[in-house]
Amino acid sequence: MTPHGAVLLAALLLPAAPAGAGSLPAGDPGKGEALFRACAFCHTLGPEGGRRAGPTLHRLFGRVAGAVDGYPYSDALRSSGIVWTEDTVSRLFEIGPDTMTPGSKMPLQRMTDPQQRADLIAYLKRATTSP
Template sequence: MRSFVLSAALLLAGIGSAQAQDAAAGEKVFAQCRACHQVGESAKNAVGPVLNGLFGRHSGSIEGYNYSPANKNSGITWDEATFKEYIQNPRAKIPGTKMVYAGLKDEQRINDLVAYLKQFDASGKKTQ
């Protein structure tokens, strides 16, 4: 019985660590986002808006970026769950968005991307 409990505990621990977020791995995932988005203290709006301070921010609210009406009027406040749903299929989450990205489907890569983006506050400074 003791070995069964130990095996179950190890299995659950392995499942939990498989879903852990890795900011360093997320930086590699962000490489594909870099074609349109920037983060960091010198970040500027490009094809897409700056992603500094993304979590907790209202969609369509970065000064100086020309958002689609769909994005501006979505009523979304970005949190992990909303972003994860969005990044899997942006046009399904916000029909009419200008974002042409087909979506990131791999859950671990999404988790890592979230960890990477969460490091940057609204000014672009790394907080973690």
């Protein structure tokens, strides 16, 4: 296992919440849309949106990290083995990309409030899924 893989595995195995706390609360896509404004500087949501400093998030959920054609991902993210799910997106913002994907280009972004993470994820699920 590569050093990045070992760090990723350790980060994913850290407890995401206190024992018995369960998963994220139900998210509000309207509140998530407001939270996404900070992400919109680097990411677009639709297939026609192309990329900015970061890749498009179109069809994010279920996608392997580092898989958007034509985007120059860091080796750290491309080799991370992450599949973007509600849990992995939540974890990314809970612990920060510097911990979850050390060596990646994503700037430090943390969202410690589980409700805010749930709201952002609810919005992303709605906005990035093709009809």
